[in-house]
């Protein structure tokens with residue numbers, strides 16, 4: 001579609017730095033890729049930051065000019081840009097952290113593997129079946145047949161997951177009850193995200209036809225709950241999360 005309309009694709013890889021799709025790095029499949037270094041991201045700074053990448057030298061040069069108010073040479077403006085520079089202190093921190101990024105990812109993958117192995121042993125807790133991921137009704141039928149209460153995330157074999165979140169689907173309208181239980185036990189958890197894009201107030205003036213077809217997203221927004229997955233989470237802490245979920249079931 002982008003080619004047809006002469007558009008450039010900016011691939012939003014804000015949450016997925018290091019993830020791979022069929023061996024290709026997330027953020028390298030569009031004309032541009034963007035990564036976020038917001039503190040909650042896998043490669044987080046201590047404040048805001050981000051990066052734009054491209055393989056196209058002409059686009060890279062254009063982006064560099066836009067980054068400095070559109071001026072090149074300095075104070076001569078052929079384009080209207082803005083200040084898109086990353087703060088120097090964030091750069092200093094991130095250039096240290098980036099060297100350790102592979103370890104951060106490995107730690108998250110270890111945490112996810114532990115959760116999946118242990119939580120799957122609990123009655124009514126199971127991974128979704130990737131074979132059914134593309135068809136909601138088939139997946140629903142399959143989950144109902146298993147008496148599923150909590151659905152664990154599952155990655156396709158052809159993808160490398162970097163676990164920015166570890167998100168459970170809590171079925172039967174019980175998501176908030178599990179969240180309250182975990183919060184009472186002082187276990188950090190959150191809903192990513194409670195309101196889908198099409199339901200945001202700022203889009204309320206768009207024609208209804210452009211906002212239709214998001215039924216699955218609406219439903220999932222009422223089911224999701226993300227549990228701690230950050231790399232420093234140790235085994236005892238993971239066990240605490242698992243025990244709290246087991247107690248709630």
Ligand SMILES: Cc1ncc(COP(=O)(O)O)c(C=O)c1O
Pocket residue numbers: 012013014015035036037038049050
């Ligand atoms: C998918 C996605 N895109 C974009 C952003 C925005 O990133 P930033 O806060 O660094 O601008 C986020 C941050 O939450 C995100 O998750």
